Amino acid sequence: MTTSSTGYLLEATDVSKRYGAVVALSSASLQVKPGEVHALMGANGAGKSTLVKILTGGVRPDAGVIQVRGSERSAHSPAEARRGGLVSVYQEPALIPDLDIGSNLRLTQTPVEPFRDWAQRLGLGDLDLSAMARELPLASLRIIDLARALAIDPDVLMLDEMTAALPANLTETVLGVVNERRGGRGSIIFISHRMTEIAAVCDRATVLREGETVGVVDVADPDSADRIVELMLGEIVEDLADRDELLTRGRLDPGISPRLQVKGLAAAARLRDVSFDIRPGEVVGLIALEGQGQDELFDILAGSERPMSGEIVVDGRQVSFRHPADAIAEGMVFVPADRAEALLMQRSVRENIALPFSVRPRNWGPVPRGREKPQVDGAVERLQIDTRAQREVRFLSGGNQQKVTIARWVAGGMETLLCFDPTRGIDIRTKHQIYPLLRELAAAGAAVFLYTSELSEIQLACDRAIVMFNGEIVAEMHVADADEVTLLRAAHNLKADAALPEEVVAAAHAEEDRIEEEPSR
Amino acid sequence: MSTTVDTAMESPTASRGIFNRFIRRNGWTLGLLGILALLLVATKIIQPNYGPAGIQGLAISVLPLALAAVAQTCAVLARGIDLSIGSMMALTSVVAAVLMDERSEGFAMLVVFGVMLLGLVLGAINGSLVVFTRVPDIVVTLAMLFVWAGCALLVLSTPGGGSAEWLGQLTRGPLLSDWVPKAAVLLIVVVGVIWVPIRRSRLGLSLYAVGSDPVAAFRSGVSVTWTKIFSYMLAGLFSAMAGLTLTATTGIGTPVPGPYTLLSVAAVVLGGVSLAGGRGGVFGPVIAVVILSLIRTDMTFLNVDTNLATVAQGLILVGVVMVGSLIQLRRER
Numbered sequence: 001m002t003t004s005s006t007g008y009l010l011e012a013t014d015v016s017k018r019y020g021a022v023v024a025l026s027s028a029s030l031q032v033k034p035g036e037v038h039a040l041m042g043a044n045g046a047g048k049s050t051l052v053k054i055l056t057g058g059v060r061p062d063a064g065v066i067q068v069r070g071s072e073r074s075a076h077s078p079a080e081a082r083r084g085g086l087v088s089v090y091q092e093p094a095l096i097p098d099l100d101i102g103s104n105l106r107l108t109q110t111p112v113e114p115f116r117d118w119a120q121r122l123g124l125g126d127l128d129l130s131a132m133a134r135e136l137p138l139a140s141l142r143i144i145d146l147a148r149a150l151a152i153d154p155d156v157l158m159l160d161e162m163t164a165a166l167p168a169n170l171t172e173t174v175l176g177v178v179n180e181r182r183g184g185r186g187s188i189i190f191i192s193h194r195m196t197e198i199a200a201v202c203d204r205a206t207v208l209r210e211g212e213t214v215g216v217v218d219v220a221d222p223d224s225a226d227r228i229v230e231l232m233l234g235e236i237v238e239d240l241a242d243r244d245e246l247l248t249r250g251r252l253d254p255g256i257s258p259r260l261q262v263k264g265l266a267a268a269a270r271l272r273d274v275s276f277d278i279r280p281g282e283v284v285g286l287i288a289l290e291g292q293g294q295d296e297l298f299d300i301l302a303g304s305e306r307p308m309s310g311e312i313v314v315d316g317r318q319v320s321f322r323h324p325a326d327a328i329a330e331g332m333v334f335v336p337a338d339r340a341e342a343l344l345m346q347r348s349v350r351e352n353i354a355l356p357f358s359v360r361p362r363n364w365g366p367v368p369r370g371r372e373k374p375q376v377d378g379a380v381e382r383l384q385i386d387t388r389a390q391r392e393v394r395f396l397s398g399g400n401q402q403k404v405t406i407a408r409w410v411a412g413g414m415e416t417l418l419c420f421d422p423t424r425g426i427d428i429r430t431k432h433q434i435y436p437l438l439r440e441l442a443a444a445g446a447a448v449f450l451y452t453s454e455l456s457e458i459q460l461a462c463d464r465a466i467v468m469f470n471g472e473i474v475a476e477m478h479v480a481d482a483d484e485v486t487l488l489r490a491a492h493n494l495k496a497d498a499a500l501p502e503e504v505v506a507a508a509h510a511e512e513d514r515i516e517e518e519p520s521r
Numbered sequence: 522m523s524t525t526v527d528t529a530m531e532s533p534t535a536s537r538g539i540f541n542r543f544i545r546r547n548g549w550t551l552g553l554l555g556i557l558a559l560l561l562v563a564t565k566i567i568q569p570n571y572g573p574a575g576i577q578g579l580a581i582s583v584l585p586l587a588l589a590a591v592a593q594t595c596a597v598l599a600r601g602i603d604l605s606i607g608s609m610m611a612l613t614s615v616v617a618a619v620l621m622d623e624r625s626e627g628f629a630m631l632v633v634f635g636v637m638l639l640g641l642v643l644g645a646i647n648g649s650l651v652v653f654t655r656v657p658d659i660v661v662t663l664a665m666l667f668v669w670a671g672c673a674l675l676v677l678s679t680p681g682g683g684s685a686e687w688l689g690q691l692t693r694g695p696l697l698s699d700w701v702p703k704a705a706v707l708l709i710v711v712v713g714v715i716w717v718p719i720r721r722s723r724l725g726l727s728l729y730a731v732g733s734d735p736v737a738a739f740r741s742g743v744s745v746t747w748t749k750i751f752s753y754m755l756a757g758l759f760s761a762m763a764g765l766t767l768t769a770t771t772g773i774g775t776p777v778p779g780p781y782t783l784l785s786v787a788a789v790v791l792g793g794v795s796l797a798g799g800r801g802g803v804f805g806p807v808i809a810v811v812i813l814s815l816i817r818t819d820m821t822f823l824n825v826d827t828n829l830a831t832v833a834q835g836l837i838l839v840g841v842v843m844v845g846s847l848i849q850l851r852r853e854r
Contacts (some may be wrong), residue, residue, distance in 0.1 A: 058740075078739060106726060110740050
């Protein structure tokens with residue numbers, strides 16, 4: 001095998017990509033040596049997934065060079081990337097549910113014999129090739145997808161969050177295979193949120209932040225985990241939270257009984273055992289890496305999904321929601337990250353604000369505009385929504401749209417506000433209107449539960465922080481202790497004093513055995 | 522924990538055998554065949570002298586719609602829908618009738634191939650518009666419904682033209698036995714010769730893949746763009762053949778589209794093809810067409826008002842699909 005003069009098997013240099021006004025990647029670089037397992041790290045929104053899509057041919061970069069063995073390559077589709085020797089395996093297996101496994105192999109022109117060998121080594125010895133993909137459990141499909149990729153012995157194998165939803169024993173098997181390929185002919189790009197897996201199998205890690213490559217860390221270094229966390233965060237912005245003010249937060253009368261109590265909530269595979277309380281007047285922040293069960297938790301609290309077990313207690317009464325209307329009736333209201341999920345984009349601001357409290361089935365009669373107007377106007381004024389447009393909500397900026405979502409609950413009256421990453425994709429000015437608003441609402445007696453993908457928001461808006469990992473609460477702290485480093489470590493389930501990889505892997509996975517198989521798609 | 526994987530590998534498939542799996546995978550089609558058999562028995566009871574002549578009439582009358590249903594299946598399998606099938610049939614039918622009118626039998630052979638090529642071109646235009654304009658399938662093909670219908674009227678403003686003698690002979694009369702109509706043999710041969718090889722090729726796999734899960738298909742290296750265009754080309758090809766059978770069986774070309782488009786959608790649904798794409802085959806819809814036609818025939822024998830028969834046809838469609846889905850749902854649990 002020949003490599004370029006630089007000795008890299010895959011080299012991406014100064015790759016950039018914009019989506020409209022949003023810069024997804026400004027200057028990302030990645031250099032993968034032959035035979036190494038290379039981790040690609042970055043916080044949410046750092047540009048990791050865009051870089052992955054560019055490497056696999058799903059997205060074309062605006063600028064930048066991608067070289068494979070020293071010669072420039074541009075893949076315009078996964079098929080081309082595949083022919084160029086780069087194969088990806090994702091968390092969601094790329095198997096066609098309505099075709100049998102044999103047909104799926106033929107679709108990607110994968111030779112059967114090597115596939116069988118790999119399947120056997122990965123624990124699927126008695127695989128029936130004529131089984132329909134939709135009839136197999138998801139974990140098996142993930143393994144089949146990996147075996148299919150390994151069967152063509154690719155130069156570069158990309159594992160994109162592949163282990164995120166695998167049961168523990170399969171994760172070990174996969175990590176074992178990854179480890180075996182170290183020092184071989186091909187390379188592996190390994191993407192995972194689990195620091196322990198990175199430490200266990202990777203040689204080097206490239207860290208992305210805000211669309212840029214900010215560093216390459218040698219994983220063998222003893223303090224590599226800390227280095228990676230540091231690089232992912234960048235310079236911590238200090239000007240935002242006032243230390244003295246932080247310490248005064250969350251000083252509630254201990255006699256106040258909780259507004260919302262969640263006890264042992266579990267659902268499907270992602271949410272396993274979650275318990276916490278929120279008291280009126282309190283903003284509780286939730287931090288979690290993507291896919292740790294927070295989506296399921298909010299869906300259950302908002303009444304869109306039903307839990308498998310556990311209790312939700314509102315003001316001391318146990319409740320069960322069959323429909324979001326039930327949650328709203330209990331004063332538990334939901335603000336999603338995606339405004340399009342909450343708003344009627346083609347209707348006016350007024351209608352959007354008035355909707356939840358005018359459409360309950362028992363008042364399907366005429367809309368009482370006289371009563372509605374002061375409520376709506378009050379909410380618009382309070383949130384400083386820019387209504388100059390006086391038109392459809394879709395003409396408002398993202399920030400103003402999000403304010404409309406919150407305003408509807410302010411106008412309608414609520415006691416528990418569930419915010420799921422409410423500032424995602426919102427301009428900084430509006431963000432800084434939303435944080436005080438949440439604090440104000442809490443001061444007025446509301447209980448606010450805020451999931452955020454931005455660590456800094458915890459100290460900007462919250463009294464208390466809880467951290468979820470793998471469907472469970474792993475840490476809880478007062479806001480004064482919840483600096484970004486602590487939160488990020490907790491979110492990766494790293495203990496305060498650097499933990500040993502093997503032990504943490506075992507601890508993190510021990511419980512995972514209980515994860516039930518999700519039905520395949 | 523290793524049991525998760527092991528049991529999953531053994532349980533639903535390997536142990537029960539190939540026969541069981543065949544029944545399970547083709548359950549819907551087999552069910553339709555059962556309904557068809559019952560209907561034939563019922564027909565014989567209602568009309569004791571129903572025999573070879575009736576069967577031949579049935580085969581000739583279902584031929585255009587059966588091909589239209591196959592055309593629709595090709596579009597629907599790849600998660601599309603083609604509302605211009607009826608208009609493409611009209612256009613190809615009049616083009617064939619005008620070109621064959623008072624020409625030699627040999628020239629007609631050329632015309633047949635030319636018209637099939639025309640179908641492929643019409644389908645390619647439909648598919649390209651869908652893929653490159655990113656306008657939804659249903660809107661593009663609705664628009665093309667008018668375009669192709671207008672073109673048909675431009676070619677021939679009133680019914681007319683002619684058909685080659687041999688083309689008509691292909692559909693009329695029995696083959697070998699009185700009970701085997703030529704029209705049915707023609708249908709099976711044409712669909713078999715075109716569909717079966719495609720179904721077994723990588724192209725056919727792509728068709729199902731795109732319909733089943735476009736993202737997974739894309740990641741598996743399938744070109745979603747070309748597969749979609751290809752599915753519409755197939756729809757065009759089968760529409761052209763349906764148009765040719767219209768000309769062949771009536772002897773003239775009719776520029777006004779018949780009710781084929783919506784009936785083809787009905788047949789696809791009744792034939793067990795998922796409108797969400799990726800599931801089903803062409804034989805289900807063909808049997809569904811025969812069933813729909815036979816129900817009409819039976820109602821005529823029973824002197825049911827034709828308008829009432831149309832209402833009944835709709836209700837039967839909903840009923841069968843509902844019951845069928847319920848059975849499938851229960852089995853998947």
